[in-house]
Every structure is written in structure tokens, then in C-alpha cells.
Amino acid sequence: MRVPLMSPARPAARAGARPVVRRLLPAASAATAAALLLTGCGGEEEVSAVAVGQVQRGSVQEVVEAPGTVQPRASSTVHAPATGTVATLQVGDGEQVQAGQVLLTIDSPQARDALEQAERADAQAARSGSGSSAGADPEELAAQQRRAAADAQARFAQAEQQAAAVPDPVAREAALAAVRSSRTQYELLAAQTQALVEQVSAGLGDVDDAVAALGQAQRVQTRAAVSAARATVDALTVRAPIAGTVSLAATGAGGGGALPAGAENLLRGSGVSLPSEALAGAASGADPAGSPVLAAGAAVSAGARLLSVVDASVLTLTADVDESDVLRVQPGQSARVGVDAVEGSTYRGTVTSVDPTASGGSGGAVTYTVRLSYDGGTTEGGGTGGEPAPTPLPGMSAAVSLVVAEADDVLRVPAAAVLRAGADGADPDSEAVWVDDGGVARLRPVVVGVRGQGAVEVLEGLREGERIVTEGAADVREGQQLP
Numbered sequence: 001m002r003v004p005l006m007s008p009a010r011p012a013a014r015a016g017a018r019p020v021v022r023r024l025l026p027a028a029s030a031a032t033a034a035a036l037l038l039t040g041c042g043g044e045e046e047v048s049a050v051a052v053g054q055v056q057r058g059s060v061q062e063v064v065e066a067p068g069t070v071q072p073r074a075s076s077t078v079h080a081p082a083t084g085t086v087a088t089l090q091v092g093d094g095e096q097v098q099a100g101q102v103l104l105t106i107d108s109p110q111a112r113d114a115l116e117q118a119e120r121a122d123a124q125a126a127r128s129g130s131g132s133s134a135g136a137d138p139e140e141l142a143a144q145q146r147r148a149a150a151d152a153q154a155r156f157a158q159a160e161q162q163a164a165a166v167p168d169p170v171a172r173e174a175a176l177a178a179v180r181s182s183r184t185q186y187e188l189l190a191a192q193t194q195a196l197v198e199q200v201s202a203g204l205g206d207v208d209d210a211v212a213a214l215g216q217a218q219r220v221q222t223r224a225a226v227s228a229a230r231a232t233v234d235a236l237t238v239r240a241p242i243a244g245t246v247s248l249a250a251t252g253a254g255g256g257g258a259l260p261a262g263a264e265n266l267l268r269g270s271g272v273s274l275p276s277e278a279l280a281g282a283a284s285g286a287d288p289a290g291s292p293v294l295a296a297g298a299a300v301s302a303g304a305r306l307l308s309v310v311d312a313s314v315l316t317l318t319a320d321v322d323e324s325d326v327l328r329v330q331p332g333q334s335a336r337v338g339v340d341a342v343e344g345s346t347y348r349g350t351v352t353s354v355d356p357t358a359s360g361g362s363g364g365a366v367t368y369t370v371r372l373s374y375d376g377g378t379t380e381g382g383g384t385g386g387e388p389a390p391t392p393l394p395g396m397s398a399a400v401s402l403v404v405a406e407a408d409d410v411l412r413v414p415a416a417a418v419l420r421a422g423a424d425g426a427d428p429d430s431e432a433v434w435v436d437d438g439g440v441a442r443l444r445p446v447v448v449g450v451r452g453q454g455a456v457e458v459l460e461g462l463r464e465g466e467r468i469v470t471e472g473a474a475d476v477r478e479g480q481q482l483p
Contacts, residue, residue: 050472052436052482055462058412060452062405064328066370068319068337072394074311076242080300081165081235084108089296093248097240097309104307106236106300114162115229122222156221159228165302166235175231179224244311248294312394315374317349319400320359320367328404329354329370336401337377345389347377351402370402407450411458414470418448418456434476436467441480 087107091097156179163175240246294307317337321329329351337347349372358366377389392398417433431448434441446461462468469476476482 050476050483051470052467053414053470055411055413055458055464055466055468057409057464058455059408060406060410060412060450060455060457061403062450062452064321064325064402064404066319066321066325066367066400066402068317068372068398068400070339070374070392070394070396070398071316071318072244072310072312073314073316074242074244075308075394076169076244077308078103078167078238078241078306079165080106080302080304080306081167081232081238082106082108082111083302084110084236084300086294086296086298086300089294091246091248093246093293095246097243097246099240099243101240103238103240103246104294106238108233108236111229111232111236115226115233118222118225118229122226125222151221156224159225162228162232166231167238167241167306168235169241171231171235175228178227238306240309242309242311244309244313247308247310310394315392315394316352317372317374317398317400319370319372319398319402321354321370321402323358323366323368325404326354326368326370329402330404334403335372336403337372338399338401339377339392340397340399342390342392342396344380345377346380347389347392347398348375349373349400350375370400372400405450407457410449411462411464412452412455413458413462413468415452415454415456417468417470417473418446419443419473433462434469434473434482435462436469436482439482441469441476441478441482443478 084106087105089104091101091103097103159179160176163172163179166172166175300306317335319335331351331353333351335349335351337349339345339347351370351372353371355369355371358368360366378386379389413433419432419434420429430445432443432445435444444461447459449457449459451457469482
């Protein structure tokens with residue numbers, strides 16, 4: 001949410017009332033305002049809570065606050081291509097792997113049986129296509145064509161399902177493309193076969209041509225089934241889709257905060273120090289039901305999650321910005337970031353993009369994902385020349401302060417000095433400050449620019465060095481003596 005100038009709404013004027021000087025609360029909390037009112041009960045001109053200071057030059061920043069998450073460069077989840085058991089496991093939790101490296105193998109009699117059946121069906125289709133058509137009945141030929149069409153559609157659907165289960169994304173897309181291409185080819189041949197069968201039924205076509213066309217169409221389907229089944233068997237040797245760190249157990253779901261399994265290994269050398277109970281939660285996958293770590297001999301089902309590989313060589317950040325603030329966020333803006341797990345350090349980021357699609361939050365709130373680069377950080381009190389902060393881990397939650405507007409070397413006043421109403425006869429929505437005019441309070445309209453949490457830029461209405469009321473402005477009256 002954007003950090004606003006914390007002033008309450010202007011009270012409505014009574015009907016028929018003559019214009020008067022409006023006295024509204026400045027950027028102070030309701031509790032502070034109540035305290036100020038109580039201090040004024042002892043006398044008409046009690047000014048003990050009023051402070052006066054000079055208008056100075058400096059910097060002002062307007063900030064939008066949003067919850068965020070540390071993100072890895074890439075993350076890929078590997079799923080089981082078929083039902084079976086883990087035959088060999090060749091990597092450990094938290095181990096670094098390269099893209100294409102063998103991670104494990106799966107023993108799946110079901111997948112191998114499916115390949116054998118597909119190969120037998122293909123061999124039978126080859127024999128049928130080369131057989132004699134002597135004595136073929138046109139009606140039987142038409143019925144055979146209908147059965148073949150129904151069988152082909154079922155087998156193509158099965159082949160697509162098998163291809164979609166291939167874990168490696170490149171191999172999966174190649175297998176799916178092959179099945180889709182074969183389906184298109186089959187549909188063209190099936191249409192030709194249908195036309196030939198209709199001609200034979202009408203006594204106008206050649207039976208041999210119809211039988212050959214039917215066999216050719218069937219062979220396209222059976223070869224596609226063999227290709228998909230073989231891709232599944234090949235995928236039983238599971239390889240790393242990307243380079244990165246292996247996690248053999250489920251990671252916590254949700255908006256960050258849960259570390260991947262193997263967190264203890266990942267933490268070594270990172271400089272991040274977490275309580276032992278946090279590491280215990282991470283090691284269990286932060287899953288209330290428990291997430292067993294993958295091991296040799298474990299039973300797996302087709303499509304089940306086996307492990308994940310996280311590439312944290314380059315970190316990024318995401319922030320969930322409220323819809324009321326997101327239009328003020330633009331690429332190139334800077335941000336200050338605090339990571340919950342790393343106390344005493346401040347990190348930096350730069351906005352790279354704003355997702356155009358909204359996402360629903362808790363309580364019906366609408367937010368947009370803002371993506372930022374991770375620009376490093378320093379330890380508390382280190383400043384720009386301080387010690388580098390520990391590198392956070394992917395999944396850690398963060399508090400992101402996006403600088404949506406800033407002004408350097410400008411006139412500025414404390415936010416508590418600005419009142420959200422003008423003087424008698426002025427625009428009721430204008431803003432003003434109390435000016436010390438020879439020891440007497442005078443309300444003067446001002447034009448403000450960038451609104452920070454503690455300070456506000458003044459564009460018009462004040463000069464550097466002028467004395468104004470900086471605290472207790474809500475209780476000051478026109479003409480009141482100032483300290």
C-alpha cells in the first residue's frame with residue numbers, strides 16, 4: 001500500500017454557515033491528536049504541545065509498501081513419466097546438477113508392456129496392409145473402416161497422454177508434436193479411405209485400393225502409438241531439465257516463507273542464519289501432512305512430483321502491489337527491500353516489469369505482480385560502503401518499499417505541519433501550514449509536490465528559512481502566540 005499523508009477527511013460544513021478558517025488534523029495519528037486536545041484543556045492558549053521550526057531544503061521520497069518474495073532465476077519440477085518404482089537415485093538432496101544429468105531411473109513394467117503392445121499392433125497393421133483383398137465384402141470393409149477409425153481415435157488420445165507425461169520439456173514437446181502430426185496425417189488418409197469405401201459400396205471403386213488405403217491409415221496410427229510409448233520408456237531415465245540445486249521433497253506452497261527441502265545444504269556458505277526450528281520445518285517440506293524425501297525403492301505414480309531443480313545463480317524479486325497503487329509503479333523505479341529471515345540488512349531492487357493481469361488476494365483484494373531485479377544489499381549501519389549482506393534464498397518473504405516519486409534539494413516541511421484545508425475563502429481542498437508571523441500564527445495556503453511518510457515537498461507558498469509550526473498544528477488558532 002502507498003504510504004499516505006495521514007490526515008482525516010475534512011468535516012462537512014453546516015448549511016448556511018459563514019465561511020470560517022478550517023482547522024483539520026495534519027499528518028498525525030488520532031491518538032496524538034487526542035493527546036494534543038487534552039493538553040489544551042488547562043487554558044485558552046495552551047501551546048506546550050506546539051513546536052516551531054524552519055523550512056529547509058532536502059530530499060523527499062514517496063513510497064509504496066508491498067509484500068514480496070525472493071525468486072530464483074529458474075525452477076523446474078520433475079514428474080514421473082509412468083507408474084513404477086525408483087530403481088536408482090543418483091543425486092542427493094541439495095546437490096548441484098547440470099542440465100541433462102541423470103537424476104534417477106524408474107522401473108515401470110506398465111510402460112514397457114505398453115511399448116510391447118504398441119509394437120505388436122504396429123506389426124499386425126503392417127501385415128494386414130500387405131494382405132490380399134480377395135473375397136473382401138464391401139459391407140464388411142465399411143464396418144472395418146468404422147472400427148479402425150474409433151480404435152485410432154482412442155489410441156491417439158492414449159499416445160498424447162503418454163507424450164504429455166514425459167518429464168523432459170524438450171522431449172515432451174517433440175513427442176507431442178509427433179503424435180499431433182501423425183493424427184493430422186491419419187485424418188487425411190482416413191478421409192481418402194472413407195471415400196474409397198463408399199465408392200466400393202456403390203460398385204464404382206476398386207476393393208484393393210480401399211483395403212490398401214485402410215491399411216495405410218491404420219499404420220500411421222500404430223506407428224504414432226509406438227513412438228509415444230517408446231518416448232515414455234526413454235523418459236524412465238530422468239534427467240535434470242535445468243542446471244541448479246536438487247530438492248527431493250515438496251516445497252511449501254503459498255506466498256513465500258517456506259524454504260525448499262535441503263535448505264540446510266543451501267544455507268552453507270550463504271551467511272544466512274536461521275533458528276533450528278525453521279530449518280526443521282524446511283527439511284520436512286513445511287507440509288503439515290509431511291512430505292517424504294524421495295528414495296530408491298519408493299513407489300511413484302504417473303504424473304507424481306518426483307523432485308525439483310532450482311537455479312539460484314541469479315535472484316529476482318516479486319511484489320504484490322495493491323490495485324490502488326500499481327499505476328504509480330513504473331519500470332526503472334528503485335526499491336528498498338527487507339528480508340524477514342535476515343535481520344539487520346537492507347537490500348536493493350529495481351522494477352523491471354509490472355504484470356498486466358491481476359490476481360486476487362485475501363479478503364477480495366486485487367493485486368498486481370511487480371517484478372524487480374535483485375541488486376544486493378548491505379548490513380545494518382553499513383550504508384553504501386558497508387559490509388555486503390548475506391544472500392537470501394529463493395522463497396524467502398520480503399517487505400518491498402517501492403520509491404514511486406522522489407525529489408532532491410527541494411523545500412520540504414514535516415508531514416505533520418501540513419493541514420488539509422485552506423484559509424478563509426480559499427479552495428476547501430487546498431492545503432496550508434501555520435506560519436510564524438512575528439510570533440503570531442498565520443494560516444498560509446501551500447502547493448505540495450511529492451508526499452513522503454515523514455516529509456512533504458512544498459512547491460509554492462513558503463521560502464527557505466521561514467518559521468512554521470511543525471508539531472501540534474491541529475490545535476493552533478489564527479493569531480495565536482507561538483513559542
